[in-house]
Amino acid sequence: MKSKIKIITAIILLIYISILSIYKNDRKEQALYRYKIITDSTDLAPEDFMRVAEIWTRHDAGIKTGLTLLNSQDPEVRTYIDRHSSWIREKFNNPDKSLFIHELYHVKLAKAIAKDLNEKINFYGYDRNTSLTKLGIYQEKLNYLQGKYDSESNHSRNKLMQAYWEYKIDSLNNFGRHYNINDEVSVFFPTPPKVQVWQFSDDTLYGKSAIVNQLEFIILKLNPSEIDSAYLVDYFANRIFRENNKYNNIDFYSIPNNSILFGYSKDTINRIETHNNLIVDSQFNFYLARYVFPYFEEQDSTLIKVGERFFDSIKFKSDSIPPKTT
Structure with missing residues (x-):
């Protein structure tokens, strides 16, 4: 009887040692991939959520980001993801991937903070020790903003504030960049814009546009053949602003910042609101700026x-001098 117990005990011990060895090797292998450094060509991916989903929380996902300092001679700040502290409940990840996108913007926010610190390091020529001190300050700033992002967007449940934060984070990453519409006009977009083409039966309008979440920003160069006020009202108010009979609130008056016509519409069927601004440069070139x-x-x-x-x-x-519209 005692010999059987010894044999069973030995077998159990061998199994335990084997499992422990496999576990240790697996953890050692996983440790190699625990931290992912984010570069200009990498971003958050579904496989980065390596941790088993938390069971003692009401949240459906979580991600841990941080800042690290690379290089000793020329300090450079990079964002990293702690994959072992990042998780997502796939069953709650909607087809529109809103949960994943919310976590993705946590990473983009960290990239924006890293970009800001790198610009300071390069501008002031910080050495490694000073850069490390600043890194700690910026890590605290990042932690605060990550918490504020979660709080105001209610972890992506507040769709309005989620849209706002996506715009704000994209703008931080694109800060300082203006995009030329032509030699005379430039504009800031929260993300790099794409060429925008509007095709009419007798005209084609070109410009640029960018979309963040469900927010769209557009600017087009227009082609009126006259600058007579009656013609402008007909061209812009009836043709541009009222396309598809959507635009029913048009005010024609001079307001600051080169604007001569402003209008907005509310499409209650598709639940879309559009704001239009007609502006003119010093050469009497006209542009339609729009956000939706x-x-x-x-x-x-x-x-x-x-x-x-x-x-x-x-x-x-x-400087622009708007034409008289009497």
Whole structure:
């Protein structure tokens, strides 16, 4: 009987040692991939969520990001993901991937903070010790902003604030860049814009546009053949602003910042709001600036403020004198 117990005990011990060895090797192998450094060509991927989903939380996902300092001679800050502390409940990840996108913007926020610190290091010529000190300060700033992002967006459940934070984070990453529409006009987009083409039966308009979440920003160069006020009202108010009979609130008056016509519309069927701004440069070239956003249940003036920032970012290389519209 005792010999059987010894044999069983030995077998159990061997099994335990084998399992422990496999576990240790597996952990050692996983440790090689625990931290992922984010570069210009890499981003968050589904396989980066290596941790088993938390069971003692009401949240459906979690990600841990941080800042690290590379190089000793020329310090460079990079964002990293702690994969072992990142998890997602796939069954809650909607077909639109809203949960994954929310976590992705945590990474983009960390990249924006790293970019800001790198610019400071390069501008002031910080050595490694000073850079390490600044790194700690910026890590605290990042932690604060990550918490604020989660709180205001309610972990992506507040669609309005999620859209706003995506715009804000993209703008931080694209900060300082203006894109030329032509030699006279440039504008800031939260993300690199694409060429925009509007095709009419007798005209083609070109410009640029960018989309962040469900927010769209557009600027087009227009081609009116006259600058007579009656013609402008007919061309812009009836043709551009009222396309598809959507635009029913048009005010024709002079307002600052090169704007001569402003209009907005609310498409209650598709639940879309559109704001248009007609602007003119010193050479009497006309441009249509537009931002479009959806209705949300908790709608307020937040997204309108975002759109107005887009309008305000339009810059002319020379002073503009709007034509008289009498």
